[in-house]
Amino acid sequence: MNPGSAPRYSIGFTSLLDEVSSVPLSVTGIVPPGLVGTMYRIGPGRFQIGGHCVGHWLDGFAFLSSVTFGSHGATCSNRFLASSWYRRALTKDAVPAGGFDSQSIHRCSHLSDDNANMNITHWRHELEALGDTPQSILIDPATLATIRTRRWAHLHRCCASSPHPVFDQLTGERFDLSLCNRDPAGYVITVTSPEGRTRRLCAIPSSRLGYMHSFSVTPRWVILIEGPFTAYPRSLSSSRRPYLRNYVWDAGQGSRVLVVDRRTGALKATLSTRPLFALHHINAWDDGDQIIVDLAAYPDPSILDSLAFDHGEVPAGDFPAPLATRLIIDLEHKRVLCSPLRCPPGEFCTIDVRFSMRPHTILFAAGPTRTGEPIDRLCRSDVTTGRFIAWSSDNCFPGAPIFVPATTDGPEGEGWLLAIVLDVLAKRSFALILDAATMTEQARAWLPCALPFGLHALFVSEEATT
Incomplete structure (x- = not known):
């Protein structure tokens, strides 16, 4: 690539080796x-x-x-996750094929890809990294060392999984969604109890499988939104083409909303x-015979x-x-x-988890300040009034x-908002702390390097690890 033509944010797509x-950080402001x-x-x-x-970036x-x-x-x-995918790449000195959207002379199925780079969760005192295959990686929360790759036995027939399990804070249960390409092909929802016992809730047959990155759960229902971006089931575990290229967008088909009794x-x-x-789904709840589902919706998968x-x-x-979008699912009248929602466009939407x-x-x-640009600001929106406050630098x-x-029983949205921010001029990243109620800056903890752009983040309080 010609360095002179590189966009100013290109450092965010550059490898960090x-x-x-446990490097001490300099802090401006007060934590x-x-x-x-x-x-x-x-x-x-x-x-x-x-x-x-x-x-592709996701590879x-x-x-x-x-x-x-x-x-x-x-x-x-x-630290890099020591997945078998990464170790294979280092051994072969090449990028394995069969990933999300990469070609290579070394071919293997996407199903063997345990490059869990999409999401991170903390549940039952385990820190777990997840990708879009039926495998995840357990991580030592103190050292970030890879403990092992977890392969769920009940998912041996599945070719893909949502990297976004849903956790019910009231019951302590975990819900997972997987795509199976045979016997029969369709969607499989599993539930794991707080004690770690997993059962299959249901299997929904489907002749074509939608790209299902996340889903929603309410106290009564599990909701899948199948957009018209679908693939033939058996092709998803093939090594003939990258995983993404099996999916085809057909807007004329519309979207299907599948509602399952949990x-x-x-x-x-x-x-x-x-x-x-x-x-990404944002939140969902029951309202009489209606189900409310909020998600971040794009017009297409571009x-x-x-x-790439x-x-x-x-x-x-x-x-x-995407636009934060509300689906009102009326079960009585069978319509959606x-x-x-009344807020600016944006990704990685999150709520006060106490309102899950x-x-x-x-x-x-x-989200972006200008259409088509990369994310350059953080917003707090009141979706009832449309008022929003933004932070940018x-x-x-x-x-x-x-x-x-800030407290367990305080008002909604009262606390702190955290994010990793890349300063392309300083060529360094910092952990940003905002007062979430006012979006005013409290502190920056400066990292010693420029981190590449990331995906999802998680905060684990010290008391949750003891």
Whole structure:
């Protein structure tokens, strides 16, 4: 690539090979005394091996970062996940094929890809990295070392999984969604109890499988939104083409809404709505005979193409941004009403987790100031009034925000908003702390390097690890 033509944010798509452990950070501002714990973030961190470049940002090798806040100040660590996918690449000195959207002379199925670079969760005292295959990686929360790759026995017939399990805070249950390509092909929903016992809730047959990155759960229902971006089941485990290229967009088909009774596993309803493409569900709850589902909806899947590394060059846009959208699923009249929420476009939407599975008012998101540009601001929106407050800073590109409540029983949205921000002029990243109620800056903890753009993040309080 010609350095003179590189976009100013290209450092965010550049490999970072240095791993560090418990490095003290310089802090500008004051870290709130009540913010004690560790912020984890995961995403692609390396894009070239042996002269070969991945074909897509989502094929970058999983890189985990952490920033810990406490009485000692702030420290950071980062480390590559030692997946079999990454070890194979290092051994062969090449990028394995069969990933999300990469070609190579070394061919293997996407099903064997345990490059868990999409999401990170903390449940039952386990820190777990997830990708879009039926495998995940358990991580040591203190050292970020890879413990082992987990392969769920009940998913041996599945070719893909949602990297976004849903956790019911009231019952302690975990819900997972997987795509199976045989016996029969369709969607499989499993439930794991707080004690770790897993059962199959249901299997929903389907002749074509939708790209299902996330889903929703309410106290009564599990809701799948199948957009018209689908693939033939058996092709998804083939090594003949990259995983993404099996899917085809057909807006004329519209979207299917599948509603499952979470108590019995019965398919309650199959309804239709307009064509939409959603990577991330935001929240869902029951309202009498209606179900409310909020998600970040794109008009089509072009966001995935915009993140391709064409001929080794970093993505240069145009980057579409989704609109937070509300689906009102009316089970009595068998219809779905679909309308945008009153807030600016943005991704990585998050709410005050205390309002999970019940009505919320406040929505946080990362989005662009100008259409087609990369994410360059964080917003707090009141979805009932449409009023929003934004934080931004020159030459800074924030990642996914995390909301941390200040107290267990305080007002909605009162606490802190955290994000990893890349300052392209300083060529360094920093952990940003905002007062979530006012979006005013409290502190920056400066990392010793520029982290590549990441995906999802998580905050684990110190008391949750003891």
